Amino acid sequence: MTHGLVRLPTATEIETFWVDGAIVLRGVIDPEVVLALEPHVMALLDEREMADMTAMGDGLAAAGEAVLRDPQPGRGRFISGVDHWLTHPEFAAFACSSAVPAIVATLLRSPKLNLWEDSVLVKQPGTGERTAWHQDLSYFHVTGDQLCTTWIPLDHVDASSGAMSFVRGSHRWSTVYRPNLFVSTMPIPGTEGDVVPDIEALAARGEVDIVQWELGPGDISVHHAGTLHAAGPNTTADRWRRAISIRYCGDDARYHFRPGAPRKPHHTDDREGQVVDHERCPVVWPA
């Protein structure tokens, strides 16, 4: 099904995604379909399955680690969670049978699409935490090129409220950097490889090009799993920044286990090299 589909990506948008590693698709999904999830996102905030990233930052700071947060944050919290589709039918319908899989399959030029996971990322008004530069591929036990994340806002989001930023073309750097703890550049212990370089320093020297977009309900951004990206704090006093982020694998995806990266219960070594089909990683396209 393609519930809420307004339009599919154009040929130009598809080309831009593959060249830049990120694209904003404006007006592709009915805003009402996205906003119908608002009460469910708000209900999640009180659930134990959500991670309080602000509290994690407090813990890291107490242990002497550098935390990426504004020096004088407000009282907002950065709260996130993952795999809501497994327990909440509304999130399952959105990730598996809304317009999103059709849009993503078109963009990835993939005849087939598997859902990897969904996540909810909320920065309340006055949230000081940034989201550190990272690639999603570092956290995924998968390899391939047809891999991406959709970032779907429930609010108008701009630079002041925590918009996402992307390093144009970084999906072609051929390095998978160590995953980090999101509110700190500290790599996840036990992971291997290089740490993410200082992207702001590279940008200041003109060595990388950072893109950022204002988005509203009905728009989505899509980034390749190899694209370096980050997000700012929500410095506004009264605007929420709520987003649903859904990760998909296309036709060429194969399991590839990355030491130290968090695993899900079905991620067993005996699937190395296999297609990702699994009831916990279901085929969502063709519908």
Ligand SMILES: O=C(O)CCC(=O)C(=O)O
């Ligand atoms: O929303 C954020 O702050 C970060 C989201 C992100 O990195 C992602 O969805 O891949």
